[in-house]
Amino acid sequence: SPYVAALAMDGDEMGKWVSGEKTPELLHQLSKNAKRHLEAILKGKGKTKIKRLLTPSYHLQLSETLANFSTWLAEPIVQAFDGQLIYAGGDDVLAMLPSDRAIECAKTLRAIFRGESPETEIRNLPLNVVQTGFVSAGAGYPLMVPGPEADVSVGIAIGHNKAPLQMLVREAQNAEKLAKGRYGRGAVAVSVYKHSGEIIHWGSKWDGAGLKLMEFMQQHANREKDSGKEAPISGRFPYALAGLLEPYTLMDSLPAMHEVIITEFKHVVGQQGAGLDKEKKQALEQLGQQWLEQTKKHLEDFIKLFLVETFINRHQGE
Template identity: 35%
Template sequence: MSEADTSSEPARGGAHLLKFQIGPVQDFIAAARSTRDLWSGSYLLSWLVAAGIRKLPATATLIYPARDSEAGVQPLLKPKLNPDDDGILIPNLPNIFIARIEGDAVEAAKGVKEMIQKEWQAIADAVWEKRAEIGIPMDQKKDRFQAQVARHLSIAWQITPVDGDSPETYREAYRQNGWRLDAVRQTRDFAAWDSSTGMPEKDSLTGKEEALVGGKDFQSAREKAGGEYGSLFKKHADHLGALAIIKRCWHLAYLRDIVTEGKPKLQTSSGDFRIRSIPAIAARKKTHDDDDETGETGGGDKYIAAIAFDGDSIGAWVNGDKSPSKTDLRSHHSKFSRDLSNFALGKVREIVEEMVDGTDENKKPCKVPLGQLIYAGGDDVVALVPADAALEVCKQLQETFCECTRDTPTLDEQPDASAGIAIAHIHAPLQDLIREAQRAEKRAKNIVGRPAFSVTLMKRSGEISHWGSKWSSGGWELYQKVDELLSRGDLGGRFPHRVCQLLERHLTTRTGISKQTDAITDDSTIKELISLEFLFTAERQGSKQAAKDLEKPLETYLNGVLAARDEGEKKGPQSKVTSTQELLESVLCLCATVAFANRNRESTSSSPATAKPQSVA
């Protein structure tokens, strides 16, 4: 087990700040075959963090995350778990926590670390005890399994003394604590990788661990064996290592046997805790738990969207770097942590899993959750939703995040957030979809320019395309208006495709001849060209009213793209040809995105499940 221990032995008395971080996070969560795998990885990390926080001394003050919010106390942070708590099975704790320790900070930190290690090992042991039901061959010795368990978890912590009670002393101690922990983590301390088991196959989901089970024979045997464990492995012939096996089984082998207040078990079996599959989410269907999904979707092809949502510069906001220098950092931490908990606990699930029109097992109209919330911790959200609802959900999350943090003391700008969306066919590899959403979120922040969103389209042909916009640039509003007109039937389904046909002829950057003499280099000319073609097509594919409805959002978006370009040129000038072509690229990618996302609506046009979520902001 990798550990970065940055404590100092003299830190035995007085007040100290403790910052604790566990990992890995993104790769561990993304290595998933099903929505239950995604949930399991996220919840496992939250569970371990909760175990560490509960081990803090009674005199410790938890700074981040907040123990409670407007929605109540964090379910996993209660002294005794209550299975009746709403959201107890929702992963909502970040992989970092910060506390103020009075007294022996070294022993407190070591106690937290040991508790996390002990809990992780207990989970692994519980899964190993079910090896017969899982189907792990008897020739696979326990030490092979345990070796992979032992080298997985990375734990880093730092304690820093707080000398005095003044706000300035606390601020300086907090900054020193963060800097030192970051410095130690950059050393990339890790255990040497041991691949001496002699197994030729690697884990199909991670590509690293040597597989302990897997292949077609294993799949057939599990399908024949049946039972609740057999159902977890019957759908795919993946080769799986210890980590994937634990993620697949720990909710049955360990979690549901936890003794809770008033009841002996958490309800985590498939029958009690249903997690809809990718096809069911995409089709807005109530049918099929993820373990039992047969892959039938009905109504044509379906597309799913993964959302990775993240606050912008949250580290700087938590550190107080964006707040006035006289801000009391202790009070700021208390309020800001609570604001983030209000967002994660009280708001996110309402948006992602809003009840919308759908169909049941018999294809009769009923209400179903719009999407599946995978993780909501602080400012971070991971979710799966139907492709045609993804951007609207992201916009609701962004507006709600801003609303929850609007009272934060600031020098100029208010806290904001960016989002990445990946859209793919329901049968695309889930781990690829999640990783593309994570990349899209980074693209939104680092290329489009935070606060922003970025959409990645993963076409079945293998082509990948991107579109993004700042929230303030008008891209969302234009997308929303086109989407609204398409959904109402005021625009024909061919509209975005026809716009692309008319504008692509003017696009030179894709042809490799961008310096040709007839390339349009004037901003006003290219704007006029785009407007004429776009609005003319809207009138032909819809009506004069549809064209009129699009006129203002289109103008706002084009001006927003040019403004963003001019801002970017301050950092690095571009050629005039390339910069004007960005307008064409932006509109083409917007049209491609709205057309691609709306394939869900087209394939379910005969179904009542076409309702979209209404804004809650």
Template identity: 30%
Template structure:
């Protein structure tokens, strides 16, 4: 009898997110992909017909769907053994001669063996009942995942916990060297077995930009253009660390201090780097980078349209093509793709290139599968804890998923309140208003930088007091008081604002007054039917104002 076998591997998001460094993050993603690939290959090698992923050599999603003719339970158990072997082999590779003497082997072995979550379900299938069988097997798998095994991690009193996975004890003994290789642990840093695997693999891979490297992309371009001698000095220092540090890491006094204290740089190297930087603090905008999280919308509905395995396999191939394209799109925008599997993408990007990257990803996804992609982008400080920053990107993604087919952008500056705005993609995926408003804040004759804050004050004063029409009129009056031009034509959408519009028109008419951003801003204000809508507009304007600080040459 032929069965439809569905397998799920976890934990996914917590596993990837448990990271202190970007190299940890990327190593966790890579390890998950290797585990998923091993499961898919195992099912295929046992005679299974893979439906998703279509090609295990290029895909690495944590979900596997296949038609199998043998015993589905035995096939699943063999696949589980293959998954466990990947993790066991990774642990064996992490136990280098420098690491092994300083690790609790018994505890680590128990953690490695109990870490993976592996769920499987299967139902009979034939040529006539594939849609029903697929729905049934997914329901069974969801039920199996809900019946968790609830196996508690080994915990011993007096043993320090791993901060990256606080449910697990640290496997690192007090004899482990600090502030030097191979792990370069901080004084109070302790790792569980799986986190240690990620740290060792992340150190060995190279090519994963640090948060400082990402936040400094535009600044490094400026320095390379304006002070090439200083850039060459910093490049030589970074090169001497064997890629442990980048030029970006040397530009920030706080990061530079950590590198010296952590043994990644000598004091002499630290002094040279400070001299090259002339003791200057980078501009505030150069301290931020972006994390992007994307997810396909209504994938269940799309899959429901796949009435045969052949159609589903074709769909899987299209998803695989998108996943491969996503890596290239992120790289072309100066970023690093942490994870791209099926309809999920996680990426690290320079702030000023993140929105264009998000738009290109959404466009590519629609072209590949005729579906919609919701994208969350969080702009975060390079010294903020990576796990917190990643969660902020997930929050932005959840905000985008509320309306679907949307982009949500969150700005988390130090000393400022968080700002988030979500709006649906344009049909051509162009960021027209974003580009116009950003340019308006950048131009000398454009918007005043204080304009969003006057609108914010209006919105807060207006809550529960002003009617929608009055709010629109006041908001439009504010914009025209902030525009640098002395004269322009005003067009308002609300009939109740005609009298005020006529008064402004008579007072301001004359000259050119045709700023390219004015019409779109007036249109946006015309849609502000309450204070909350105006607050959302304020958030977008504040984010545009922030992005306008980045030099166009980068």
């Protein structure tokens, strides 16, 4: 592919973790025996929600989790997705990747930062989540990471391989700011810079329907290599959908048009998803409804998901 991606990751609200505003509850930090003993005492005083004290040992552990991630985990994850790490320090990561692997890499970086099992199986990488918050890697012992209460935002800029590297890096960092601002942190934002000059901006919360819908499209809109079979979803799907829905982006009251937009979406699914069986069509329609509910104030995000996905995975030569 002539397109590459720059990825910029940054931890969310790390200042609050350092200041102690987001310190975990004390009972969640204790062994089972210690918790059992202390919980009874705290219940009697109505203090079960008391937070861990802000001490030097807390800051040492926080620093250790960030150092573990940046020293042991960030680079092998990026390399597993055929990428090149530029910088990793604490909660910051900057990397270059193939454009069609950047989003999966971002999801995996986030999962490991939180000490959760990644959705994507990583081959030839000795990396396992021992238990939530701990990852075994090349260090020879389980590494403590920030854990599931922490989160990150990621910006991805996709551009032609002849585009200036500085521009891609800058736009990835701008996309990361967009993920924190427009999408409210705990999100990924993607900016696509086509060689033709067209620019597409899109983003989604990590746990929203957007990434699930994008994955569904990727699985069912790609023609099987060397099989000669057409994909169940036509390559015209995103353009047909955009043609129908773009006029609605000019309207002031999108929530009032919710049912109309869903009807239009189902119409496009019926026309351009003719290769899907009944169960898969229903699954696509359900994901579409969930995504529309989450983007009802920004219909362009609903539409651009399909345009970004089809560009990344199928039409990269334009």
